[in-house]
Amino acid sequence: MARTLYLHIGSHRTATTSIQSFLLRNFEALIAQGCLLPFRKPRHFEMINAIFAGERKIDKVAEQLHERADSKAPEAEITRLILSDEDISMRRDISVLGEFRNHFDVKVVYSLRRQDLWLESWYFQNIKWQWNPSLSHCTFQEFLDRRDEFHWIHYDRYVRHLEEVFGAENIILNVFEKGQMPDGPVAAFCRATGNEALIGATPEPHVNFSMSAAMVEFARHLPMDELAPPQRELLRRALEAVDRDILGHAGKQSERLMPLDLRQAILSEYEAGNSALAARHFNRDALFLDPLPEADAPLAQLVIPQNSQDLIAQFVAPLLRQMAADGLISQAAQKD
Numbered sequence: 001m002a003r004t005l006y007l008h009i010g011s012h013r014t015a016t017t018s019i020q021s022f023l024l025r026n027f028e029a030l031i032a033q034g035c036l037l038p039f040r041k042p043r044h045f046e047m048i049n050a051i052f053a054g055e056r057k058i059d060k061v062a063e064q065l066h067e068r069a070d071s072k073a074p075e076a077e078i079t080r081l082i083l084s085d086e087d088i089s090m091r092r093d094i095s096v097l098g099e100f101r102n103h104f105d106v107k108v109v110y111s112l113r114r115q116d117l118w119l120e121s122w123y124f125q126n127i128k129w130q131w132n133p134s135l136s137h138c139t140f141q142e143f144l145d146r147r148d149e150f151h152w153i154h155y156d157r158y159v160r161h162l163e164e165v166f167g168a169e170n171i172i173l174n175v176f177e178k179g180q181m182p183d184g185p186v187a188a189f190c191r192a193t194g195n196e197a198l199i200g201a202t203p204e205p206h207v208n209f210s211m212s213a214a215m216v217e218f219a220r221h222l223p224m225d226e227l228a229p230p231q232r233e234l235l236r237r238a239l240e241a242v243d244r245d246i247l248g249h250a251g252k253q254s255e256r257l258m259p260l261d262l263r264q265a266i267l268s269e270y271e272a273g274n275s276a277l278a279a280r281h282f283n284r285d286a287l288f289l290d291p292l293p294e295a296d297a298p299l300a301q302l303v304i305p306q307n308s309q310d311l312i313a314q315f316v317a318p319l320l321r322q323m324a325a326d327g328l329i330s331q332a333a334q335k336d
Contacts, residue, residue: 002079002104002105003066003069003078003079003080003081003104003105004079004080004081004104004105004106004107004194005065005080005081005082005083005100005103005104005105005106005107006080006081006082006083006106006107006108006109006192006193007083007088007097007100007106007107007108007109008082008083008084008085008086008109008189008193009085009086009088009089009094009108009109009110010085010086010087010088010089010090010110010111010152011086011089011110011111011112011113011118011152011153012086012089012122012125013113013118013121013122013125014086014111014112014113014174014176014185015111015176015184015185015186016084016086016111018185018186019084019185019186019189020042020043020084021042022186022202023037023042023082023084024037024040024041024042025202026198026201026202027040029198029201030082030195030198031072031075031076031078032076033194033195033197033198034076034077034078034079034080035078035079035080035081035082035193035194035195036068036069036072036078036080036081036082037081037082038065038068038081038082038083039068042084043084043085043086044083044084044085045085045087047061047083048083048085048087048088049087051096051097052091052096058096058097058099058100058102058103059099059102059103062100062102062103062104063103065081065103065104066103069081080193080194081104082193089110089152089158090152092151093161094161094162094165095165097165098165098166101166105170106166106170107166107170107171107172107192107193108162108166108170108171108172109172109174109189109192109193110159110162110171110172110173110174111173111174111175111176111185111188112155112173112174112175112176112287112288113176114176114177114267114288114290115153115266115267115269115270116258116263116266116267116292117255118153119143119144119147119150119153119266120255120256120257120258121210121255122150123138123140123143123257124210124211124213124216124255126138126143127216127219127220128210128211128216128219128236129232129236130219130224130225130232131225132225133225136220136224136225137220137221137225138220139220139302140257140302144266147266153270154270154273155270155273155274155277155287156272156273156274156276156277156280157273159171159173159277159281168280171281172192173277173281173282174188174189174192175287175288175289177288177289177290178290179289179290180289183199186199187199187200210252210253210255211239211240211243211249211253212243212247212249212253212300213253213254213255213257213300213301213302213303214243214247214249214301214302214303214304215239215240215242215243215247215249215315216302217302217303217304218239218304218315219236219239220302221304222235224236234326234328235323235328237326238319238322238323238326238328239319241322241326242315242318242319242322245322246318246322247314247318253300254298254299254300255300256293256297256298256299256300257299257300257302258299259295259299260292260293260294260295260297263292263293264292267292274286274287274288275287
């Protein structure tokens with residue numbers, strides 16, 4: 001029986017975590033529709049990393065995936081599987097994943113967010129999570145100066161690589177704009193993977209909330225990248241609690257950082273590629289259809305107090321109180 005393998009490769013900041021959370025929440029419902037989320041994991045980064053490291057061979061992985069699918073019979077006939085890891089899109093060469101075509105009908109699902117908006121959002125993420133020390137403490141301008149490192153948002157060039165590996169007919173592109181996915185990115189993903197029956201079955205989760213610009217600027221000065229991931233996660237949660245409960249930044253925060261002239265200059269670098277991709281995959285001139293922000297649109301302010309007394313009062317003291325309340329600061333056991 002021919003099975004289809006959907007590779008959900010990102011990119012980041014296109015509701016990937018929300019999609020993964022939805023898939024996990026609807027694990028049994030997916031099976032009833034003939035679709036398997038292997039290993040009941042929302043994200044398959046360990047397995048994907050092992051493949052790229054040469055520690056796991058595609059033939060063995062494919063065999064295991066088929067075994068997992070076969071194990072659902074006779075209750076369900078699995079015809080589709082989904083592997084999801086947004087970090088795939090960061091790899092310059094994903095040719096090794098093309099070997100899955102020897103075992104499945106492979107479809108690649110890739111979501112595109114307009115580059116100016118993506119850069120703003122990616123900056124916030126890098127400061128908030130600090131997994132990459134070389135980017136964890138950059139100013140926004142320093143971050144923009146390194147934007148060529150984010151090769152995968154040269155969408156036309158990157159999609160051509162996908163086409164070479166998997167075939168143009170097997171690339172499914174979703175444009176991350178409200179007008180182009182009016183009922184949300186999770187529903188768009190369901191349609192792309194043949195799971196239309198699950199649309200509206202449960203509310204779309206919204207996870208991975210943004211910090212305010214002020215808290216991001218404060219976090220930029222903290223050595224979070226020096227901490228082990230579990231410690232970093234605890235500190236991040238404390239920062240978010242202070243941002244929400246003390247500073248009053250509840251709900252989604254603005255990530256608009258570029259004035260209009262800079263935004264237009266950034267987009268001009270990607271214009272030719274975007275237009276070529278739009279013509280090739282959508283038979284139109286423009287890839288992104290939403291208008292740019294107005295020239296007088298307010299921008300998020302990456303500003304913290306320069307006066308030490310105000311900085312301690314507004315950020316440092318509330319953070320210490322929150323860490324104590326969370327049990328992160330406790331008295332060490334005394335030694336005899």
